[in-house]
Amino acid sequence: MTCLELEPFLHPYLDGEFDAGERARVEVHLEGCPACAARVRSEQSFRRAVKRAAEAPVLAPPSLRGRVLAGLHAEDRAQRRRTRQKLAWAAAAAATLALVGGSLPWGRTGISPRQRYVESAALNHARGLPLEISRVPPENVEAWFGGKLDHRVAVPRLQRASLAGARLLNVQDRPAAYLRYEAQPHPDTAPRGVGLFVFDDLREVPAAPFPSVEVARSRGYNVAVWRDGELVYELVTDLEEPELRELLPPSPTGGAPLVRPASWTP
């Protein structure tokens, strides 16, 4: 082995990477070569200095141990949370599937479309909003609605009740005519408010054609629903069903003449 051959192996030799046979070959050369032996001593001197520096204690601050332990604890907690979340997600996914699968006829809410219209009518009647037109004969009310809605409005003549006035009011998202009556089923009792919504609907609200009238309850009110062609009527009152039925007109419009507003076009 020559000095040049030794060169690349000096470090591995000094770093203890050589086996006994390789070390012996290097040492044979070093015995006969003062220059390389001196270099080895110099390198050893360097290594001793670095080793001394390495032994100068660089200790982790005591707080670091506490930080690491706290970190492990937090990690455990976070992992338990993630596991719980995954389980919750799985449960929610299963529940959603069950809900969608089990409530197909009425969609996700589980409420029938007609019940949604019943509730909307009861709710808007209960708001007691001011009337836009009042103290006028039914003909004037019918005329007033002319042009304000896409359909004609005939004011039904309710039994034992008089028209108090009217306004525009939605049922769900449908613009509707809202008629308010004062009903007096018995002459010796105080008059009771009755609301009647009229809106056009082709198919969505399942309602039987007049004279068949169905009564549903919502928010403490009785709501009577019937259909006349493309118009749906919802009558809202706090009267009991038998009294309510006594209010109903003999025909969809109670025999009143059908007034076509001037602006209405088919």
Add this chain to the structure above:
Amino acid sequence: MLEFRHTSTSREEFEALVLPHLDPLFSAAMRLTRNERDAEDLVQDTCMRAYRFFDKFERGTNIKAWLFKILTNTFINRYRRRVKERSLVEGADRESVQDEFVSRDAADFAANPEQYFFDRLLSDDVLRAIDALPIDFRLVVILADLQEFSYREIAEIMDVPVGTVMSRLFRGRKLLQKSLRGYAEGAGVISPAGDPTDLNAFRRRRNNG
């Protein structure tokens, strides 16, 4: 995807295996980050990552090497980006490092007792010189000379071939020796080495010796 579930047993095992290495980890982190706060954060991050991937650790293999691999990767991924050192590492120092051997007169080297000056250096100076090394060289010097990992372990930790470990270590140590010579000269431990081509300086040294 199933996540590794920590049980109280694995937590105890982790603490028993890892906590004894906090000092060496912190010591290396200090050399890498060069300030205590970043060093603490680096060790903390290393331990957290180790804990998360504890199931990947092959029981019975070298836990210290495994932890240092995570420390190294964490440092390179996160902390190194802040320090724009890389451009300094490649190129510039390579030639000067290799020149030194070729130009040195072997006989003169053997006759000069000042070659053993390293023994007279202060540990603080050695650490400061290590801290000043470009990161690639610093990392390999820390692993080999301060933590005394084998070439194979270092290759594993740094994810490079053994040959790369050897060449980086060689160059890193040469740079370190060069800067330590500067410390030694500054402290008057040795007389300034003249330019090898400066014949007068060479003769002066001869006459003095």
